[in-house]
Amino acid sequence: MNSWVYQGFDTTYQALGVAFDKFYFESDTYLLGKDTVEKGLQSGIFYRLDDGSVWIDLEDAKLDKKLVLRKDGTSVYITQDIGTAQLRYRDFGVEKMVYVVADEQNYHFQVLFEIMKRLGEPYAEGLFHLSYGMVELPTGRMKSREGTVVDADDLLAEVVREARENTMERENIAGLPEAEQEEVIRKIALAALKFFLIKVHPKKRMIFDPKESVDLQGQTGPYVQNAYVRVQSVLRKIESEDLSAASAHEPLNADERDLIGQVYQFPGIIQEAAREYDPSAIANYCFNLAKAYHRFYHEHSILRAENEAARAFRLQLSMAVAHVLRNGMDLLGIDMPERM
Numbered sequence: 334m335n336s337w338v339y340q341g342f343d344t345t346y347q348a349l350g351v352a353f354d355k356f357y358f359e360s361d362t363y364l365l366g367k368d369t370v371e372k373g374l375q376s377g378i379f380y381r382l383d384d385g386s387v388w389i390d391l392e393d394a395k396l397d398k399k400l401v402l403r404k405d406g407t408s409v410y411i412t413q414d415i416g417t418a419q420l421r422y423r424d425f426g427v428e429k430m431v432y433v434v435a436d437e438q439n440y441h442f443q444v445l446f447e448i449m450k451r452l453g454e455p456y457a458e459g460l461f462h463l464s465y466g467m468v469e470l471p472t473g474r475m476k477s478r479e480g481t482v483v484d485a486d487d488l489l490a491e492v493v494r495e496a497r498e499n500t501m502e503r504e505n506i507a508g509l510p511e512a513e514q515e516e517v518i519r520k521i522a523l524a525a526l527k528f529f530l531i532k533v534h535p536k537k538r539m540i541f542d543p544k545e546s547v548d549l550q551g552q553t554g555p556y557v558q559n560a561y562v563r564v565q566s567v568l569r570k571i572e573s574e575d576l577s578a579a580s581a582h583e584p585l586n587a588d589e590r591d592l593i594g595q596v597y598q599f600p601g602i603i604q605e606a607a608r609e610y611d612p613s614a615i616a617n618y619c620f621n622l623a624k625a626y627h628r629f630y631h632e633h634s635i636l637r638a639e640n641e642a643a644r645a646f647r648l649q650l651s652m653a654v655a656h657v658l659r660n661g662m663d664l665l666g667i668d669m670p671e672r673m
Contacts, residue, residue: 345485350523350666355424357417363408366416370401371453378451391447399444414445417478422456427501429459431610434477436464464537465611468530489526490545495547496522496555513633520670521547521555525539527667528554552620554667557658560623560630561669564655567635571648582646588629593648595622599657612665619661626654 346352370387373379378390379433387402401412408474418536420431432442441460449457469610489599500506506514532552533539549555598618606614638644659669 348486348489349526350668354616357420362420363413363418364416365419366414367408368403369398369415369419371413371465373452378448384441389448389451391444392445396440396444396447402450409452410441411445411448415582417447418445418449418454418456418460422454423645428456430456431461431463435467437467438462439464450660462532463535465535466533468521468539471540471542488541489522491543492526493518493522495543496525499547499555500673509672511531515526517673518668520668521673523560524554524558524662524667526554527665528616528662531612531665532550532620534613536609536651549611554662555673557619557623557662558667558669559671560626561655561658561662562671563626563630564651564671565649565671567651570636576645576649577643579645579649580642582642586626586633588632589646589650592622592625592629593656595625596653596657599661602661613628615664619658619665622654622658622661626651626658 370379373389374381374387379387381387384405385404385406386400388398390398392398399408399411401415402408418430421427434442439462442460442464446460449460479576500514500518501519503624508515509517525543527539529541529546530539546553547555549559573619577634595618602614602618633647634645635647638647662669
């Protein structure tokens with residue numbers, strides 16, 4: 334049964350482009366957690382009731398009393414998480430651990446982090462719960478007991494279907510071999526799914542709409558991809574040429590200055606996203622940069638610019654925008670197609 338489940342996980346993760354360096358199984362981590370609790374009993378961190386169960390008193394931290402071992406000696410979730418944190422530290426020597434788990438588990442992680450501090454773990458101050466809001470569908474909240482939970486594979490399949498319909502309507506990739514067409518559609522679908530989820534601040538609840546996620550005119554992953562594809566389309570029309578004349582282009586118009594300013598902000602946006610544990614900062618930055626480039630593309634000629642200096646400058650500026658968009662989206666786990 335377990336091997337069958339793991340194979341199913343692998344299939345879904347591969348479809349989403351997700352990979353892990355190491356897996357930790359509860360069957361391994363709970364043993365270390367139990368050993369830690371036994372040691373903590375001896376040092377007075379935990380206490381045992383008459384029925385044999387083991388607890389920790391966190392009332393002084395306004396977290397109540399918490400069970401860490403049942404009366405029959407079996408572990409609970411918090412026991413397993415104690416062991417998992419210790420194993421991760423042993424394996425990687427990390428100073429920080431970020432737990433990406435829904436906000437329904439806020440109390441659980443407050444308790445876990447307080448316990449690790451009292452155990453004197455060297456990484457305890459670096460534990461962080463990236464608490465995210467739940468995702469709902471246009472039809473309402475997903476509830477397992479009511480059978481309204483959406484399977485990840487089904488959701489991805491629906492987004493792929495929407496992406497295929499949108500792409501085939503435009504016929505922009507009709508001349509590509511079928512395998513390449515499918516790869517483009519896959520990239521668009523994954524961008525639609527990931528970007529729509531990531532663009533919202535982690536702590537906010539959101540509604541995921543598959544049809545809206547692939548809209549080329551909305552705040553979507555495909556919209557950002559399209560700006561990158563536009564640059565590639567321009568670059569395919571030129572051969573290798575000397576762009577040194579770009580330095581003579583002056584004065585810059587307002588849209589050119591705006592694009593330069595936005596490109597210049599990229600390193601700071603990455604630092605902000607890391608500091609705040611907020612990938613939506615990068616997603617929204619990429620959208621705004623793509624929006625600015627779309628406007629620039631429509632308002633100003635690139636290949637037929639008014640002179641050689643303007644042409645060279647706008648080509649270099651387009652390359653810089655594409656470079657930033659590709660790197661920004663790559664940080665979000667999103668690939669950029671060359672055509673779409």
